[in-house]
Amino acid sequence: MQSAVIVFPASNCDRDAATALEKITGHKPLMVWHEETTLPKVDFVVIPGGFSYGDYLRSGAIAARSPIVRDIIKKAGNGLPVAGFCNGFQILTEAGLLPGALMRNKGLRFVCRPQKLQVVNKKTMFTSGYKDSEEITIPIAHFDGNYYADEDTLRKLRKSGQILFKYIDNPNGSLNDIAGICNKAGNVLGMMPHPERAVDPLHGGTDGIALFKSVLEAVR
Amino acid sequence: MKAIIHIGLKPGVLDPQGRTIARSLAHMGFDSVTNARQGKTIELNLDTEDAEKAQLDVEKMCKQLLANTVIEDYQIEIVEQD
Numbered sequence A: 001m002q003s004a005v006i007v008f009p010a011s012n013c014d015r016d017a018a019t020a021l022e023k024i025t026g027h028k029p030l031m032v033w034h035e036e037t038t039l040p041k042v043d044f045v046v047i048p049g050g051f052s053y054g055d056y057l058r059s060g061a062i063a064a065r066s067p068i069v070r071d072i073i074k075k076a077g078n079g080l081p082v083a084g085f086c087n088g089f090q091i092l093t094e095a096g097l098l099p100g101a102l103m104r105n106k107g108l109r110f111v112c113r114p115q116k117l118q119v120v121n122k123k124t125m126f127t128s129g130y131k132d133s134e135e136i137t138i139p140i141a142h143f144d145g146n147y148y149a150d151e152d153t154l155r156k157l158r159k160s161g162q163i164l165f166k167y168i169d170n171p172n173g174s175l176n177d178i179a180g181i182c183n184k185a186g187n188v189l190g191m192m193p194h195p196e197r198a199v200d201p202l203h204g205g206t207d208g209i210a211l212f213k214s215v216l217e218a219v220r
Numbered sequence B: 001m002k003a004i005i006h007i008g009l010k011p012g013v014l015d016p017q018g019r020t021i022a023r024s025l026a027h028m029g030f031d032s033v034t035n036a037r038q039g040k041t042i043e044l045n046l047d048t049e050d051a052e053k054a055q056l057d058v059e060k061m062c063k064q065l066l067a068n069t070v071i072e073d074y075q076i077e078i079v080e081q082d
Helices: A014-025 A067-077 A087-094 A151-159 A209-219 B016-027 B051-066
Strands: A003-007 A030-033 A044-047 A082-085 A101-103 A111-119 A135-142 A146-148 A163-167 A178-182 A188-191 B002-009 B039-045 B072-079
Touching: A003 A014, A003 A067, A014 A044, A014 A209, A044 A067, A044 A087, A082 A087, A087 A101, A087 A188, A111 A178, A146 A178, A163 A188, B002 B051, B039 B051, B051 B072
Parallel strands: A003 A030, A003 A044, A044 A082, A082 A188
Antiparallel strands: A101 A146, A111 A135, A111 A163, A163 A178, A178 A188, B002 B039, B002 B072
16 A cells, blocks of 8 residues: 655654554555645555644644645545544644534643543444444544534534544543544544554554554555 | 734634633633633735725635634724725
8 A cells, every 4th residue: 555644844743654654554655745736646645743834823724725735635535545633633624624623622731641532433444443332542642622513513423424533531622522533435534643653562552553454454 | 905804713612712811800800701702813914905805805815714614703804004
């Protein structure tokens, strides 16, 4: 599987994502600078965490309007698998690829800790490697992770199985305890936790591996 | 012309920063404060004399970048540049 990691000014999990992808897929991902206008031919795109553009205006807002994201929107519409972690999730909502918005944490604190999650829907290309309702631990590190969407959108997300991960003991005020969602077609994932930081025993946990393996299995 | 854009959270969207500001003011003895909402102001200098066109342009800018209409409302004021 050939993957790509998008790099924005002030991305800071791009190398973590690249290391995780190489370890699990056996191929070094292509690092794609945000000013590129066309994605190389790849099977999977990761939008990494960080503080793209210093979180100016709103987290992810400026990055979502960059040239490469225009091409990602187009190709995601044709089914290309895309995952955004943390700031990547914020960018995907700002780009309109995922519904809702990520707001300031309810407690007004940056939260940084291993976080318990529940896998809500394992019938997706991102979660097939987990067990039904499996409880996993993945690190979180964010200030703006408080997921918001109007009641109608939340209902649709629940109904069509688009909520993939929920927090156990909600750390940020996120509605419906949402930690990660996918689009209706199921090929775009956004989540605040960092699976790329849970792929080696030295990370303190390996619960992120199944996510990357699920994608690998799906695109094979 | 100049555009002054006020952006704030929609009514009903929880504003923890506003709430903290209100609480702090109350602690300081300003007990008339019952609520606070925090927003931001963006000022744009525009190279046009046409207020109507300016309004339409800024409207587009708000929808496409300046505001996130999932959670935010905006108000636009077009004024003469000083």
